[in-house]
Amino acid sequence: MKKLPIGISSFEKIINENYVYIDKTKHIDQLVNKGAGRYFLSRPRRFGKSLLIDTIKHAFEGNKALFKGLHLENYWDWQTIYPVIxxxxxxxxxxxxxxxxxxxxxxxxxxxxxxYGVVLKQTDYGVKFGELIRLLHEKHPQGIVVLVDEYDKPILDNITSNELAMQMREILKGLYTYIKQNDECIKFTMLTGVSKFSKVSLFSDLNNLDDITLDAKYADICGYNQAELVETFNEHLQQGKVNYDLLRRWYNGYNFAGSEKQKVYNPFDILLFISKDFHYRNYWFETATPTFLVKMVQKNRYFIPDFESVVVNEHLLRTFDVDNMPIETLLFQTGYLTIKEMFLRGHVIAYRLSYPNYEVKYSLNNSLATIATNDSKKNQVIDHMISAFERNDFERLGEIICSHFASIPHDWYRNNHIDQYEGFYASIVYSFLAALGYDLIAEDVTNHGRIDLTLVMPDKVMIIEFKLQKYGDAKEAVAQIKSRQYAQKYESYNKPIYLIGMSFDDKQRNISDLYVEKYEC
Structure with a gap:
């Protein structure tokens, strides 16, 4: 079997040293031979952007031997060599x-x-870049190629420091503006990054770069689609007797076009999953805990269950900057939400976003559960909750929730009235339940309405409804579950079903009562 290219983004090394390579060169053919030659691509981290850029570099440099047996071997002018910056x-x-x-x-x-044997005399970094482009073009009139990988990293590295991030944005403008100024010298340009910062000069002119981030033709330009996974890794996965349905549930689901057929796996997850003896873990998520994102959610008091179904128009997905960071755009561009559906809202394209897979939903909510607490307290609450649910110890469950809300510092409520809304309490409980490791559905749709939360465990189903005490107690919440026949949706599961009502007191900022009934068909 071929070796796994974990952490390797060198196309030459992968080909020459017998590593697995999934042929994406048909996309390079499309980009170069059938397009305008000026592109921008955004994908989350660890998605194979660097390998794509390196592969394009070797094609323009004429390294034909590396492409033997690949699509591009027969769809490229190997006689013309281009200098590549x-x-x-x-x-x-x-x-x-x-x-x-x-x-x-x-x-x-x-x-x-x-x-390339040229002498640079300029000392300013941007002017020097423009000088390099012009000098190379003088020696190579066929045109030059400019490839910029992770163009936005200097901004993202400083995203928690608004002032420095904005400085980096202006510095990058001073570099990238020379790509636009020397367009006549350039045969092909491609930039990749995690985010599209709209105020970087490259994007001030919409005709300058073709943003292919949401282009259906390139939905799987990075990542592994299901057919590629089965064809290339089947021998590895069969060795571990891997259940493909479970693998899809854990790691598949990233979608950059809105079509169910174009979902992809993050390569990093698949490679680590195989390498680590087929154990299901949050491999991608662990490479960078989103502390900035957690702080942003906490600062703005977002209703976390809404992340399961977020509707945005196309403009919002493309609008992002240091001084304007919509949470939906941030979550999408960084890979914590993905496209589930594309549709028209009026005359405007809209997208429905949700978690791509189980790994992201579980791991992100595990991090969000630290809101208004700390890691040690969070882990303790999660452990105690799991034990209470597994033993059907609902009295203990109420005590755990009560203790947690009592521990939230008073400062967390300052300058807002979030504690007066049912959604605040549901949001806190949701994050902890999502971090338990079981299936959790927010705003669970039935024929008779929407269940606040449904927790599906291996041996039971928990249907949960929230109330503010001033609008009803826990018994009334359960009565609502029964009157709307929410439990009928889960009768076919052939598991015990428990109806749980939780009532919260907005004056005490805590749970006021919890009531449970076992559902009888």
């Missing part, structure tokens, strides 16, 4: 100072000048 901003571990950025960029430009 490849700026890989992902090569640095961090850009927490302007000086570090300038040092890296000057070094990359000097290396390219040395490689």
């Amino acid at each position: 490849h700026l890989n901003l992902g090569i640095s571990s961090s850009y927490h100072s302007k000086e570090r950025f300038f040092t890296e960029v000057h070094s990359m430009l000097d290396e390219h000048a040395k490689k």
Whole structure:
């Protein structure tokens, strides 16, 4: 069996050293031979953007031997060689100072000048970049290729420091503007990143770059679709007797076009899953805990269950900047939400977003459960909740929830009235239940209405309804479940069904009572 290319983004190394490579070169054919040649692609981290850029580089450099047996072998002009300026901003571990950025960029430009035998005289980083483009074009009139990988990393590295992030944005403008200014010298341009910062100069002119992020033709340009997974990794997965349905549930589901047929797996998850003896873990999520995202949710008091179904128009998905970061856009661009459906809302394209898979839903909510508490307290609450649910100890469950709300600092309620809304309590409880590791459905649709929360465990189903005490107690919440016949949806599961009402006191900012009935068909 071929080796697994974990952490390897060198196309040459993968091909020459017998690593697994899934052929994506049909997309390069489409981009270069059938398109305008000016592109931007956004994908979450660890999705294979760097490998894509490196593969394009080797094609333009004419390294035909590397493409033997691949689609591009027979769909490329191998006689024409192009000089390639490849700026890989992902090569640095961090850009927490302007000086570090300038040092890296000057070094990359000097290396390219040395490689192609030109002398750079300019000292300003942006002017120097423009000089390199023009000098290479003078030597190579067929045109040059500009590839920028992780173009936005200097901004993202400083996203928690608004001032420094904005400075980095302006510095990047001073670099990328020279791509636009020297367009006549360039045969092909492609930039990749996690986010599309709208105020970076590249995006101020909509005709400058073709943003293919949501283009159906390129939905699987990065990531593994189901057919590719089965064809390429079947031998590995059969060795571990892997259940494909469970694998899909854990790691599949990323969608950048809105079509069910175009969902992809994050390559990092699949490679680590195989490498780590087929154990289901949150491999991708663990590479970067979204502390900034957790702080943003906490600061703005978002209703966390809404993340299961978010409707946005196309403009919002593409609108993002340091001083304007809609939570929906941030979650989508960073990979915590993905497209579930594309439809017209009036005359405007709209998208329904949700978690891509179980790994992301479970892991993100595990992190969000730290809101208004800390990791130690969170883990304790989760452990106690699991024990209470497994033993049907509902009295203990009420005590756990009561204890948690009592521990939320008073400062968390300052300058807002969120504690007066039912959604606040549902949001806190939701994050903990989602972090338990069982199936959790928010706003669960039935023929008779929507259940606040449904928790599906291996041996039982819990149907949960919330009330503010001033609108009704826990018994009335259960009565509502019964009157609307919510439990009928789960009768076919052939499991015990428990109806749980929770009532909250907005003056005490805590649970006031909890009532449970076992459902009888």
